[in-house]
Amino acid sequence: AQSVTQPDIHITVSEGASLELRCNYSYGATPYLFWYVQSPGQGLQLLLKYFSGDTLVQGIKGFEAEFKRSQSSFNLRKPSVHWSDAAEYFCAVGPRPGSSNTGKLIFGQGTTLQVKP
């Protein structure tokens, strides 16, 4: 079965501290991988994506993520968290072109990030 697991429902970090949000997936083939952020009352904003190539991808707002095929993981990191990073973060996987499931994204349950001053 295809699924995305974000083991941490809620994380609290101090401003300026480093951050890592975990994401593990189960998929029949190598998927495309995404991280989205949802601020309160807002839609989803794409932070970064991985399609192929360098397994360490850089995104917006200073975020990066590393694809580890052997671990079926795509963890999101940021070296120094800002108070404005407080939001809900979603990991998602999607099929490669040509799949019968083209366009269908599978989302994790989300991780709520709280930032302490």
Place this chain on the structure above:
Amino acid sequence: SAVISQKPSRDICQRGTSLTIQCQVDSQVTMMFWYRQQPGQSLTLIATANQGSEATYESGFVIDKFPISRPNLTFSTLTVSNMSPEDSSIYLCSVGYGEVGNQPQHFGDGTRLSIL
């Protein structure tokens, strides 16, 4: 990326009524999708809106409950029919460009729906 506008942004509706949500994109897109985000939950795909043909629904979602239209490459509507409190959710429109799966999907700000 495209600008995606959803209307209404929020609404409070009575049980048994229906509401149509509009999604307008400022450029032509290949694919449009509708997702539901129940309170405290993740996103679940309702259906893919196909231009000029019937939408493709995911398991657990049916056309009678969630009729969808897509008259052109920039516009789609989702109707939530005969609403009950269980339909209280955020409904999000998403668009994909080119060969979907080769490009990420972009989301609107969503419609926050509460059913009394």
